[in-house]
Amino acid sequence: MPGEPQDDCLFCKIVAGQIPATIVRETETTIAFRDINPQAPTHVLVIPKVHYRDAASLAAAEPVITADVLREAQAVADEDKLESYRIVFNTGAGAGQTVWHAHAHVLGGRGLQWPPG
Numbered sequence: 001m002p003g004e005p006q007d008d009c010l011f012c013k014i015v016a017g018q019i020p021a022t023i024v025r026e027t028e029t030t031i032a033f034r035d036i037n038p039q040a041p042t043h044v045l046v047i048p049k050v051h052y053r054d055a056a057s058l059a060a061a062e063p064v065i066t067a068d069v070l071r072e073a074q075a076v077a078d079e080d081k082l083e084s085y086r087i088v089f090n091t092g093a094g095a096g097q098t099v100w101h102a103h104a105h106v107l108g109g110r111g112l113q114w115p116p117g
């Protein structure tokens with residue numbers, strides 16, 4: 001069921017505390033933790049605690065929690081003192097999505113090229 005924890009989902013396991021992560025922020029609805037394979041000095045993933053396969057599915061079902069994710073992305077940037085940063089929601093395998101639990105990448109701390117690759 002969308003919104004319910006999935007047994008085979010890595011990020012649901014991080015939410016449940018079954019897999020360790022370097023958690024930088026937590027709210028009632030979200031957690032933020034450092035990416036295991038950082039692509040920038042700051043590379044934090046902000047995820048909803050509820051399971052949806054991608055950002056659009058989350059937004060359709062849980063608009064308030066989607067806003068929480070975006071607010072937390074800003075909070076991560078503030079904590080790491082980033083003036084500029086990028087939020088990325090890879091959606092679909094062709095765009096590089098590998099974990100099917102909605103997540104925002106927060107990237108910063110170096111120059112970021114536009115357009116991205």
Ligand code: 5GP
Binds near residue numbers: 035
């Ligand atoms: P995606 O490729 O789906 O947009 O992003 C998934 C991200 O999760 C990747 O950047 C990857 O490095 C990160 N990741 C995968 N496994 C783990 C893990 O066990 N712990 C953490 N902290 N990050 C992970």
Ligand code: ZN
Binds near residue numbers: 013051052101
């Ligand atoms: Zn999940």
